[in-house]
Amino acid sequence: MTEYSVHLISRLYPLRYLFNRPALVGRLMRWLVLLTKFDIHYVTQKSIRGSIVVDHLASLPISDDRAIDDDFPDEDVAIVTSLSGWHMYFDGIANHSGYRIGVLLISSHGDQIPRFVRLAFLDRYPATNNIVEYETYILGLETALELGIRQMEVFGDSNMVLRHIQGEWNTRDVKLRPYHAYLELLVGRFDDLRYTHLPRAYNQFVDALATLASMIDIPTDTVVRHLLIESRSVPTYCCLIDEAEFDDGLPWYHDIYQFLRLGAYLEAATAKDKRALRQLTTRFMICGETLYRRSADGMLLLCLDRTSVDRVMREVHAGVYGPHMGEHMLTCKIMRTNYFWLTMETDCCQFV
Template sequence: MAEYEACIIGLRAAIEQGIKTLEVYGDSALVIYQLRGEWKTRNPKLINYRKVVLGLLGEFDDITFNYIPRDENQMVDALATLASLIRVNKEEEMRPIQMSIFEASASCCNIKEEEKDDNPWYQDILQYVRDRKYPEQATENDKRTLRRLACDYVLDGDILYKRRKDQVLLRCVDAVEAKLILEEVHEGVCGTHANGFTMARQIMRFGYYWSTMEGDCINYAKKCHKCQIYGDKIHDHLHLYML
């Protein structure tokens, strides 16, 4: 129902703006295919919602509904999170927000710079957890950020662990160890040439962690020669059915 409510709010906002041609994208296959008439609406609670949406369609000259997988719809999640952080006064005119998309997250760029000084990515966190010392020339904002990050880490002897939300401890590894782990998990003795997301989950189950793990796993899988050659053939006979 929440997906239908969001759709209704969006359509009404478009109508108020005088928009006549609209492309609607949603990550709920149920809602999108019901509105396109490809799936029947059997749930009594959804029938009324669908009627409201269909009643609004007459306000548009041309409108299409397109399904987009949830893992490809991350921009919407980011915008929703951003919207929840902004308080807007009704009398205040909202200025446009300029956004840029990079191939790698900002944290990845920062960590690559840190690796150049032969120190692991977690060096500042380790130093603070062990000695309660800040890096040289650290600003007050840097210090606050470091204190916040350090709350999720535990030091046992000389080994630093990342504490997950379920309190499971993952050993932090540097770039050299991370490369060996990637090779072993993806194409080692027990490697399955899994995709990046699956690799990241497997590595965490094995008890290891580094801050760019997910991005590194995705890039490693993309560059794997065997995956590029045989990847499509593996799924040639895979079909999905919905009852």
């Protein structure tokens, strides 16, 4: 490769950063020095979505006299609508600890009712995977009937149970016939039931419930409260910032500036505080009368005080060229614009 000019086509942004950054230090510079003996030109890979259809048509050519049928293959599929009301998801699992089944009922308002059961009758009545799937489906129907549900759409990854209950396949296994007869009695108590085969990848929550039941051993006298799963959109430290912070009118970098300019510490500073300040100031420098912070790649970032922070965030986020990016991207964008302050990430999270 040393005798040729190489065009590196890639969408790896760290490589683009390595080849295009004007100033590099440390390990990045050592990597770039090792690559200088090769004539490498980085080229950003374009989107390949537009060429997928062209490649597919090129691989399946047709003759000029062949008519192209562009009709929809089954127009009845286009008018199928989802049953408004309750949805049921079911799944079972088997491992060295035994058999576990899980059911999830979802109302039209999005309320979720999970239920999972451990099958403890295996010593007297040997079970198979198909029996476990029937037990799971029956558990879901019984739970729905207890709640007074008479219309429901059923989703499951057991194609066998769904085919049997719809009459498409015959139940030939002797051990499954009692289950099938009882299942037909339960189905007859519903006004409307619809079935949809769901791949396992889209049935993860119920699969997790069944796995949870197989991993833990709950004593008989233990009461398990409702399972609460929360979702957090921002890191914890962004939610616990004390807004009533003491403001003495000085910028956040006042101590750093005074130490770099005069070598002075605060009057009440302890030995630990002085050591921390000396370590902190290694990344800062004064040019003229302005304080800068040296980034990891050697670029100088202008340190901003509180009066300029809001204006910079608003301009970068929603200014003339502002793309209204997320909080973490906004932090990186401001640093690429060569600005810095200590609480950048927290302030950007709160701003966005």
